[in-house]
Amino acid sequence: MFSDRDEFKEEFLKKLEMTCGKSFGESTERDHYFTLGNMIREHVSTEWINTNERYRIDREKQVYYLSIEFLLGRLLHHNLMNLGIEQVVKDGLADLGIDLNRLEEIEADAGLGNGGLGRLAACFMDSLASLNLPGHGCGIRYKHGLFEQKIVDGYQVELPEQWLRNGHVWEVRKADLAIEVPFWGKVETTEENGRLVFRHVNAETISAVPYDMPVVGYKTDTINTLRLWNAEPSPYPVNHDILKYKRDTESVSEFLYPDDTHDEGKILRLKQQYFLVSASIRSIVRSYRKQHSSLRNFHEYVSIHINDTHPVLAIPELMRILLDEEEMGWEEAWNITVHTIAYTNHTTLSEALEKWPVRIFQPLLPRIYMIVNEINERFCRVLWERYPGDWKRIEDMAIIAHDQVKMAHLALVGSLSVNGVAALHTEILKNREMNQFYEIFPDKFNNKTNGITHRRWLLKANPLLSDLINESIGAGWIREPEKLRELADFKNDRVFLDQLHQIKQLNKEKLAKRIQEQHGIIADTSSIFDIQVKRLHAYKRQLLNILHVMHLYNRLKEDSNFRMHPRTFIFGAKASPGYYYAKKIIKLINTVAEKVNYDPQTRDVLKVIFLENYRVSLAEEIFPAADISEQISTASKEASGTGNMKFMMNGALTVGTLDGANIEIKEKAGDGNIFIFGLTADEVLSFYQNGGYNSREYYHHDKRIRQVVDQLVNGFFPDADDEFEPIFDSLLMENDQYFVLRDFASYINIQKEAGKAYEDREHWLKMSLMNIAGSGYFSSDRTISEYAREIWKIRPAGVEMMNK
Incomplete structure (x- = not known):
């Protein structure tokens, strides 16, 4: 160049x-x-x-990855x-x-995502191009993304992300490739030449205008495409109120995850989802038709992957094209569709398995609803033949039931592959959450443990560590990350371990400088940097973390003999604007910070910092600086996690439950190089199924728990009034849904063990090294290779690597 x-x-x-x-x-x-x-x-x-x-x-087979989020970073x-x-x-x-x-x-930072789902999609794009695989992304070009987070008086305040204020240098607008996406209206049915013909009439259309971004592979000639759709008024509007139409149209690509508490928000979310899949699939078909005269072999040349349930309308939309435009019969269209679409499930949380009321779905998407209804009826017929008279099972498995369209059920029925994203997660899907579907479609279910692009999260984010690795084992790990395993040979090399320590200190100093500049707080770089950064959700248990901080504060205040290694607790997280409880936890973290950081008795030993507006560019400074990685979700609730992998790759030690990919991290790092605590997934699921947990027992029998829980409401925080009553109530009145109190004692003990281990510097550095050495498995290159080989059946395009 x-x-x-x-x-x-x-x-x-x-x-x-x-x-x-x-x-x-x-x-x-x-x-x-x-x-x-x-x-x-x-x-x-x-x-x-x-x-x-x-x-x-x-004419190679290509994959198109449909995702509601792509969290690209800079x-x-x-x-x-x-x-x-x-x-x-x-x-x-x-x-x-x-x-x-x-x-x-x-x-x-491009405002196109929020958490792990979007960052995973971005890592996958990088790996596809770097492995010379023919794969592209399709998403929405959100004007304001999720939101920019400000912390004001300890509260989260949401401001619109203005990432497009000065334009976006990486995108190319392609107005000539715009696609008209229809909503509302009605479907007219006529018979022509002996077949039923369906026409969607009086629809309100929105123009989906593509903005293409190049996805540059690592030192290859492959440049794939991320296509983002922008919602713009159609040149042919039928709505007479032009100003309202313009506002409604532009809102479709304005914000990620609009609040769907009310019908207006539900309609907007469903509009976004159909907007994404209709524009993407029609664009894919248009491209395909340039090479092929018929769509009869479409599935042999195209794989469409849906990242969670948001793009599941890809199934009925592809059916609509095959039935209405290609004039295929149902069986042929269904065979092509099922062999084209693959689905990744990212959750075991029932509230995240989307359901849409028929009263909203049917009028908004009349033709799509007809097709979904037909899929449902045919599937229920299959169930009846297999389980005659078992109405309960059929009702539980139906795609449409109780006036709701169940998107996960549609995905399970209409795709060739259903994968979980960590070994434990996939087993829970097969044996519990989706067991009835697994019994019918056992061959569809498979596991693809998540990965991260080591090029961004190690090579780019941590150049000092990357240089040390290159000097020690050569640069081959950049193309073959499993070669990081060779670092284990340096476990007893004191010079290497000293260099590892110096690098960690320099990275901590860099983050401390950022903290002082932005928050005015001095972080002691000789303290343990104990970090939890991720989306704020009750199951991720930021609450457990901050209650433990309150416990440490109590010990320091009350017991003059209590000693602990100085520790800096760092949090970063956004709570969804409508998630009232999560916002209370942010307020609690900041209230605790205010108390402990300014108490002369504790401030030299204990610090709490909440980093506002957590995002990819900030994460790139956080992960290399971490000593401890907090991965403390309620076991069985975190599908996989990817932050846990980024911390591990940068030498942080995990304090975590046996949840998601923590189990595989334990296996790769070695049992002695991770701090595990708390209930197992089986124990949690048993409590949910059989009962037997009473949070009040733990409150009454453990004075440490009673003290911190009471402090939420007893005036310990002088200006809080009844601010934290909802948290208090969730723990005692609502029986602590995520077992915070049940795991509290175990968490205290493992944190004590981690603090003690840190004081043996050489041993800690050996543990850190074994985490880095074991992290190569968690590269998204490995994950994508598995998807390509086992699900998509795509292969690298024949290109020469550039000699660089």
């Missing part, structure tokens, strides 16, 4: 003048960022076109690294007096 820094500088200065219409002397850092971004995007355009042309000529540095030109660009910019790191700070 650029043979040396001088060639880069010459092209950069020329591009700057052309793009900004001003001389270098007059230009700003923002000008420099956009100039560099445009240069990179234009440079990859040729390979981007060539990649698509290669797929077209080779792309400037990542793309430079993947293109192999990072050093040339860095040196060239330095010659011009420009700091590449400062340009990186100008880029906004």
Whole structure:
């Protein structure tokens, strides 16, 4: 691309003048960022076109990954690294007096996701391109994403994310490829030439305009596509109230996860989901038709993957195209659909398995509802033949029942593959949550343990550690992450362990600097950095963590003989705007922070920091700095987790339950290199099934529990009044749904053990090293290779690796 820094500088200065219409002397850092971004995007355009042309000529099977979220993070540095030109660009910019790191700070995190679901999708995109696999993403181009979080007086306040305020340098708008997506109206049925014909008439249409982003593989010639759809008013509106129509239209791609407490929000969410799948599938079919005269072999050339239940309307939408546009019979259309669509389940939480009221679904999507209803009737007939007279089972398994459309059931019936995302999660799906479907479709169920892209979360986020690894075992791990296992040979190498310690300290100092600049709090870098960053949800048990902090504070205040290694507890999390209880926990964390951080008796030993607006770019500074990784969800509730993998890869030690991928992390790191506590999944599920748990018993029999729970309501926090009563009630009146009090004593004990282990520096560093060495398995390259081989049946396109 650029043979040396001088060639880069010459092209950069020329591009700057052309793009900004001003001389270098007059230009700003923002000008420099956009100039560099445009240069990179234009440079990859040729390979981007060539990649698509290669797929077209080779007629290779391609996968399309449909996800409501893609949490990309910043792309400037990542793309430079993947293109192999990072050093040339860095040196060239330095010659011009420009700091590449400062340009990186100008880029906004793309507001396209919230948590693990979206970050997983982004990691998968990176791995597909890096492995030369023909795979693309389809999502929505949210104007404001979820929200920007501010903490005001300890409360979460939501502001619109303004990530598009200055444009987005990586996207290419393709208005000529817009697709009209219909809503409302009615379906007219006529008979023509002996077959029923369905026409959706008087529909209100929305234009789905694609914005394409290049997905750059690591040092390959493969550039795949992430296509994001923007909702815009149709050039042919039928609505007479144009202003209302415009507002309603633009709201479809305005926010991620609109509040669906009321019907208005439910309609908007369902609109978003159909908008995504209708635009994506019709775009895929349009592309396919350029090469093939018929859709009869569609499933042999296309795989469509739905990431959780949000895009499950892909099933009836593909059926609609095959039935209404291709004029196929039902059986043929169904066979193609079931062999095209694959489904990943990401949860065992029943509230996350979406259901839509028929009274909303049917009028909004009249033709799609007819098709879903037909799928349901045919499936119920199959159930009747298999279980004659078992009305209860049929009712439980129906896709439409009790005036609700069950999206997970539609996904289970209409896909060729159903996978969980960790070994434990998949077993729970098979044996409990989806057992009735597993009995009918045992061959559909399989496991694909999640992974993360080690290139972003180790190579990019932790360059000091990456350099040490390269010096020790060579750079082969970047292409084959399982080679990290070779680091275990350095377990008794004191020089290596000392270097590992120094790197951790430097990363802690970097994060401490960020904390001081943004929050005015000084974090002691010799303290244990104990970190829990993830979506705020009751089952993830940030509450257990902060109650333990309150317990430590009580010990420090009351027992002059109590000693603990200084510890800095760091939290980062967003709570959904309508999730009242989660917001109370954020307020509690900040209230505890206020108390312990300013108490002269405790502040040198105990600190609590809540980092506002947790996002990918902040996460890249957090993971390398962590000593302890908090993975403390109620066992059986976390499908997999990916934060646990990022912490592990950066040498943090997990304090966790036997939940999600923690079980596999324990296996890969070794039993002695992880801190496990609490109920097992079987024990939790047994309590749910058989009862037997009474949280009040734990409250009455453990004075440590009684003290912290009472402190929520007894004036311990002077200005709190009845602020934390809902938390108090959830633990005692509502019998502590997520077993916080049941696991409290076990958690205290394991934290004590972790604190003691940290004081033996050499032993701690050995444990840390074994975590890094075992982390290669959790690369998304491994996960994607499994999907490609076992579900999608796609193979790498025949390209030469670039010699970089």
